[in-house]
Amino acid sequence: MSLVILEAIKTILAYLLSIQIMYGFLILILGNVMSNFYSAAIFQEPSNVFQKSSNVFMALTIGSGYMINLKLMKYSWFIRKVLFLLALIIQGILSIIIYQVVYGSLKILFY
Template sequence: MDDIIQGIRILLLCILSGQLMYGFLIVLFEETMTNFYALGIYEPPNNLFQKITNLFMLVTIGSGYHIYLKLRKYSWLIRKFLFLIALFIQAIAFVIIYKTIYGVLKVIFL
């Protein structure tokens, strides 16, 4: 049972840290990273494979891209500042989510 908890914990850490790291890459390489994400999704998805691909992209690196799209209407400097604040808040939220899920898993399996 301990191996299951550790496996889920590592998977959760990878997903949450991947989301944050992609957000920081958007701060550094703005258009390149948003174009990479846009090339990786299907608009609109026509079949199950495309829907699964879109879901995978959203779960692994999608939060930074969607936050960035909301901030695109601001000037460059304000957008960067607001995006860094959003990433800081997201990091705090991810720590809370991680601790909550890990605590629930420990209660369930141990």
């Protein structure tokens, strides 16, 4: 049973980290189209539990690219794209490290 739980956690973690990076690359390529999609999908001032949980789900799955893009909006278009690409490369490296650390520690706990 513990191997099934380990594989499920490993798969969910890999999906979450890779979806974050892929959505970031979509923002890099498509720009405002994907940023506007994220802005339309979240509730600006959530008033109930459903809206708050929806915002948390969106932030966990595709929120990092949008947040990085917001921070880089003060730069010119070319500089913003270069910095965003650099941020995505760093995020990819950090995602691999996070995946290995979490998976390694879970492997130690479940084996």
